[in-house]
Amino acid sequence: MQPKCAYCGKQINGKFYNDYWGNSYCAEHLKSVPQCNYCGRLIGKNITRGGKSYSDGRRICGICLKKAVTDNAQGLRLLTGVRNTLKLDGIEISPFRPEFTLISRSKLKQLDQGSGEKQGFAVFNRQLENEVVKSFTMQIFILDGLPEASFISTCAHELMHIWFYSHNITDTSPALAEGSCNMASYLVLRRQKTPEAELLIKGLFEDKNKIYGGGFRKVQRLSDKRGIDGWLNYAKTHKRI
Ligand SMILES: [Zn+2]
Ligand SMILES: [Zn+2]
Ligand SMILES: [Zn+2]
Structure with missing residues (x-):
């Protein structure tokens, strides 16, 4: 029937x-x-x-x-939670003093300039001393009105971009960079243990985009084999995957 x-x-x-x-x-x-x-x-x-x-x-x-994030203070609280969760997996962003703003799709498009970031954007300013990052500031922008699971996933992605910048890694290939950022989303979503998070994880594994989806699956396999530390070391010492 x-x-x-x-x-x-x-x-x-x-x-x-x-x-x-x-x-x-x-x-x-x-x-x-x-x-x-x-x-x-x-x-x-x-x-x-x-x-x-x-x-x-x-x-x-x-x-x-009901779970949409529409308030900057609520967003900053969730962003801080994501930063602390990434730390549990050895992905540390410190010092952590972000400027955080929810923005509209049109403002996000202006910032992104076609680079492919659909739900968030990270701006990073650093001061170098002898090729080492001495201090930095960061601005995180996330699309207004995302449901909590999507919001959290996007925060993890953008914070991973900050991780790269804060380690003075700026010439990584798009597949390794975006794949790693989606890997950060995956790690945070995995700890949520909600059906909404599971649906987003499914989306990461099925994403047909070569850079975002293909890059993620390569990074995920690498991390499976060598552990999270192994992947992070790889990202520090290689330009492509
Ligand atoms: Zn019907
Ligand atoms: Zn819905
Ligand atoms: Zn990205």
């Missing part, structure tokens, strides 16, 4: 579609009903208690909206 549709409540007749959360839908709804950009559920009264569109066009369901 065909399952019942989570969207219209009717017995499904014909093609259907399953989401990550165990809901089945009549395939035809996919054409007309918006899907949450973050969890993939169809946005509706019964499944997600509604939802909304952000002004930049992103769709977010009522479930994800």
Whole structure:
């Protein structure tokens, strides 16, 4: 017997579609009903208690909206938590005195200039003495309104960029740099042990982008073989992977 549709409540007749959360839908709804950009559920009264569109066009369901990060103080608290979590895996950023701001998609686009960062951006200023970083300041910008798991993942990614800069490593290939930054996301998400984090981890492993996805899978394999220390040492001593 065909399952019942989570969207219209009717017995499904014909093609259907399953989401990550165990809901089945009549395939035809996919054409007309918006899907949450973050969890993939169809946005509706019964499944997600509604939802909304952000002004930049992103769709977010009522479930994800409840966990959306929309306040700078809340964001800075979470960012600090991510920094402390990375430290548990030996990825240390110190001193840690970030300027933190939630920003709109259009401002993020201006900062990013097509480099590929979709949800966050890190700006780093350093003072060198004899080729060694003596002191540095950092600004972290994260896209406004991300659900907590996506927010945390993005913070870890941007903080890993800071890790590279703070070790005076600036000429790493994009695949090693972005792959390592996604590896930091993976490490933090893995400790969350929530279905939302698991979904993002799945996304990292399935990401078709050569630099972000391919780079991550190479770094992840390297870290599996040599440990996190082995990967970090590799990143300090190699330009590409
Ligand atoms: Zn239906
Ligand atoms: Zn959602
Ligand atoms: Zn990046």
